[in-house]
Amino acid sequence: MGRLFVINLEGKVYSCKHCKTHLALFEDIVSKSFHCRHGKAYLFSKVVNVSVGEKEDRMMMTGMHTVADIFCVGCGSIVGWKYETAHEKSQKYKEGKSVLERYKISGPDGSNYWSHETHVGGSDADDV
Template identity: 85%
Template sequence: MGRLFVVTLEGKIYSCKYCRTHLALSEDIVSKSFHCRHGKAYLFNKVVNVTIGEKEERMMITGMHTVADVFCVGCGSIVGWTYEAAHEKSQKYKEGKSVLERFKVSGPDGSNYWATHEAHVSGSDADDA
């Protein structure tokens, strides 16, 4: 496999809830209005220390998208997904960006987000982004 190099971020950091590997900076958040099965999720311009899974077509709240799951390189946990392609013109801004599920990451202040009973179970996408 080879040697694993992990990027260390400085500033307000979102990290893997399980192994504390740095994943993103708060300044790279595009939107906090996304939702997934476990509740809130944030759209980021850039994430680090992740591997990208297989591309697949998924029907989401805002339409059909080509997405791939995002995994933490530290522990292998799925932490979100990345948008490879959006089929709707109004959703093109998501392409190349990644979503991290708040339930699976620790916030900049070290806080964890816990799944709520109001969490959307049906889909994983933004609320009228």
Template identity: 80%
Template sequence: MGRLFLINLEGKMYCCRHCHTHLALSDDIVSKSFQCRHGKAYLFSNVVNMTVGKKEDRMMMTGLHTVADIFCVGCGSSIGWTYEMAHEKSQKYKEGKSVLERVKISGPEGSSYWTNHQVQVAGISDLDDIV
């Protein structure tokens, strides 16, 4: 497979729930009002340490979009999707941005803990509007 080079983020970040690979900074959240099959999801302007799957057209709640699933480079887990193209003019702001499913990431309002550099605090609950 070769050597894996990861981007390490500084500050308040979201990580893969399974392997704790850094994925995104809280400052890069565009919206917290997204929904997915597993519950809440967040739209980020920048996500790192991910691989992108094949593009496909999907009918979503806001219309037809060309999207690609994204996966953690550390463990290969599915973590969300990225918007390649929005077919409706009102949805163009999503292009080039990525959605991380909250159940698949760790963060202040995520699954099990918040990561700030190397500090991990167990038991943080659903703190939706903190960031």
């Protein structure tokens, strides 16, 4: 299959909770007001070390979107999804951006998010 090329990020890094592969930087967070099946999720302007799955239309709280699941290249775990197309004009800002589920990643301080934690503030922007 060949050698795996992995980008190592510097700074406040979010990584895969299973294999510690770097996925995104704190400074690339666009919004912390997203939700998924397991609780909180963050919208990032840029993620690395992921592979993109098949595109599919999903009805979310904010309307219909064409999205693709994203997977950690280190271990293959699903870590979130990428917005390919937003069908509502007000949601176009999401196109090309990715959502990482907090349940699936470790924070910059090594912290993990567990689904029993409560969400304070923000709004339910999306749900899958």
